[in-house]
Amino acid sequence: MKDRLSLMAALSESMLTVNLLLSVFSLPGTFADCGSIKPVVRITTPKKIEALSGSCLEILCIYDTKDTRYNSNRTIYGVWIKGGHKILPIDGDVFNSSGLNNSYSLNIIGNLKEKNCTTLFPDLNTSYTDKYRFRIENWPFRATACDDPLDIEVKDSPWSPSINISVGDLKEHQSVTISCSALTPCPHSPPELTWNLQQDSEGRTEKNTDGTLTTKIQETITLSDTHDGYKIICFARYPAKGGSKTEETKFTLSVAYAPKDTSASISPSGLVSAGSWVELSCSSRAKPPASFTWFWNSKHGAFNVSVGQVYSFNDTEGGEYYCEATNDLGTQRSSVIFLSVKDVPVIGLHIILKILGTVMLCSTLVIFECCFRFSNKSKKKQKTQPISTVMETKP
Ligand SMILES: *[C@@H]1O[C@H](CO)[C@@H](O)[C@H](O)[C@H]1NC(C)=O
Numbered sequence: 598m599k600d601r602l603s604l605m606a607a608l609s610e611s612m613l614t615v616n617l618l619l620s621v622f623s624l625p626g627t628f629a630d631c632g633s634i635k636p637v638v639r640i641t642t643p644k645k646i647e648a649l650s651g652s653c654l655e656i657l658c659i660y661d662t663k664d665t666r667y668n669s670n671r672t673i674y675g676v677w678i679k680g681g682h683k684i685l686p687i688d689g690d691v692f693n694s695s696g697l698n699n700s701y702s703l704n705i706i707g708n709l710k711e712k713n714c715t716t717l718f719p720d721l722n723t724s725y726t727d728k729y730r731f732r733i734e735n736w737p738f739r740a741t742a743c744d745d746p747l748d749i750e751v752k753d754s755p756w757s758p759s760i761n762i763s764v765g766d767l768k769e770h771q772s773v774t775i776s777c778s779a780l781t782p783c784p785h786s787p788p789e790l791t792w793n794l795q796q797d798s799e800g801r802t803e804k805n806t807d808g809t810l811t812t813k814i815q816e817t818i819t820l821s822d823t824h825d826g827y828k829i830i831c832f833a834r835y836p837a838k839g840g841s842k843t844e845e846t847k848f849t850l851s852v853a854y855a856p857k858d859t860s861a862s863i864s865p866s867g868l869v870s871a872g873s874w875v876e877l878s879c880s881s882r883a884k885p886p887a888s889f890t891w892f893w894n895s896k897h898g899a900f901n902v903s904v905g906q907v908y909s910f911n912d913t914e915g916g917e918y919y920c921e922a923t924n925d926l927g928t929q930r931s932s933v934i935f936l937s938v939k940d941v942p943v944i945g946l947h948i949i950l951k952i953l954g955t956v957m958l959c960s961t962l963v964i965f966e967c968c969f970r971f972s973n974k975s976k977k978k979q980k981t982q983p984i985s986t987v988m989e990t991k992p
């Protein structure tokens with residue numbers, strides 16, 4: 598039975614070799630895959646992983662095999678093969694969890710008996726950039742996860758963090774969660790994140806769906822018009838051998854808001870003479886920009902008299918005018934402009950005072966006239982001098 602099993606194992610490997618030879622010929626220089634043979638070992642890791650030189654790299658890894666020859670009661674060696682184009686004989690650099698032939702420093706920290714092949718590279722440099730294959734040796738069962746090559750790229754400079762906002766279109770009064778996250782190949786010395794928003798907590802390292810890790814800080818804020826145009830800057834400082842390395846990302850908030858500070862102005866200012874040219878102008882702060890409507894207040898209510906920022910007309914009547922600024926998010930009304938026209942009294946207190954003045958003037962004149970006539974009559978009776986003479990001698 599045992600002999601048969603090992604024969605099967607040998608057979609499966611030789612079949613692989615045949616297939617791999619074919620694929621090697623067709624794709625010279627690329628990494629060998631399993632060809633048409635279904636690989637008996639599969640691993641789950643990120644397909645491609647980036648790392649920083651002078652720092653570490655932890656690769657979360659699990660392997661699986663349905664092969665009946667696999668027995669976790671026997672010794673299991675995990676092997677990473679760096680580079681190479683052939684599965685048998687192995688032509689890449691070998692790291693063996695037995696501790697032998699470890700030309701590159703790495704460490705399988707997962708428990709192989711639990712099918713955990715999690716691996717730590719404690720200190721990388723750019724010469725680690727390569728494709729790696731995982732191989733399980735559980736004598737007599739041996740198989741390489743040829744369909745799951747792991748692509749490692751070691752870079753000298755780190756990655757810019759990324760700023761994310763929970764919603765796409767930002768509007769005032771909206772509560773949004775803003776986060777800054779940075780790739781974290783080495784969870785043992787994660788990047789330190791700082792930004793120019795309030796910072797309540799330390800960064801937390803999380804696992805992404807693709808198996809890579811990111812460190813993240815976040816803040817929930819309620820947006821207002823003052824956030825529009827605000828530039829968020831987030832820094833990621835990666836600890837590394839020979840000095841930490843920092844990258845930054847900027848993101849400018851664009852927040853839509855209803856019209857604010859709506860005001861109306863008039864030109865020329867002050868009293869205008871009837872029939873002269875008047876220009877009313879409306880202004881407002883709004884995003885997106887507001888459109889304007891002009892209203893004239895009459896005793897029958899407000900009339901929509903014009904649309905557009907500027908309303909110019911020949912003023913004959915005077916009156917009260919105001920404008921409204923409107924965009925998708927709301928409407929705001931300006932204060933009222935009182936337009937009074939010379940000689941044509943129209944407005945409130947002004948009119949009353951004018952009328953009152955006129956009435957008083959008239960009545961004074963009438964009274965004076967009456968008094969004058971009365972005194973004239975009595976003076977005629979007394980035969981005194983004409984009033985004009987009296988007035989001349991007075992000063
Ligand atoms: C491994 O060993 C345990 C206890 O010795 C035994 O119960 C189990 O069946 C063995 N597993 C295999 C796959 O041989």
Ligand SMILES: *[C@@H]1O[C@H](CO)[C@@H](O)[C@H](O)[C@H]1NC(C)=O
Binds near residue numbers: 687693698734
């Ligand atoms: C890994 O080490 C074990 C134990 O020394 C050895 O039997 C096996 O052949 C090695 N594998 C490779 C690919 O070097």
Ligand SMILES: *[C@@H]1O[C@H](CO)[C@@H](O)[C@H](O)[C@H]1NC(C)=O
Binds near residue numbers: 697698
């Ligand atoms: C170590 O690698 C060398 C060359 O790759 C090989 O000749 C030797 O057999 C390997 N030793 C073990 C224990 O795998």
Ligand SMILES: *[C@@H]1O[C@H](CO)[C@@H](O)[C@H](O)[C@H]1NC(C)=O
Binds near residue numbers: 659706708713
């Ligand atoms: C594998 O081992 C690593 C290191 O011990 C651990 O962090 C991880 O959670 C393990 N994965 C699983 C699926 O158990």
Ligand SMILES: *[C@@H]1O[C@H](CO)[C@@H](O)[C@H](O)[C@H]1NC(C)=O
Binds near residue numbers: 700701702723
């Ligand atoms: C990269 O690391 C390897 C193994 O640790 C070492 O042999 C090599 O000299 C290093 N290369 C550089 C450029 O530091």
Ligand SMILES: *[C@@H]1O[C@H](CO)[C@@H](O)[C@H](O)[C@H]1NC(C)=O
Binds near residue numbers: 760761762778
């Ligand atoms: C950030 O946003 C991008 C696209 O907007 C999305 O693909 C990504 O998953 C987000 N990342 C996080 C950490 O939320």
Ligand SMILES: *[C@@H]1O[C@H](CO)[C@@H](O)[C@H](O)[C@H]1NC(C)=O
Binds near residue numbers: 872873874911
């Ligand atoms: C406005 O009134 C002035 C003078 O009363 C006149 O000359 C001008 O043509 C008028 N303009 C319009 C557009 O009615």
Ligand SMILES: *[C@@H]1O[C@H](CO)[C@@H](O)[C@H](O)[C@H]1NC(C)=O
Binds near residue numbers: 890901903
């Ligand atoms: C004002 O009148 C214009 C033209 O008649 C019209 O297009 C606009 O919708 C009106 N605006 C309002 C706020 O009533």
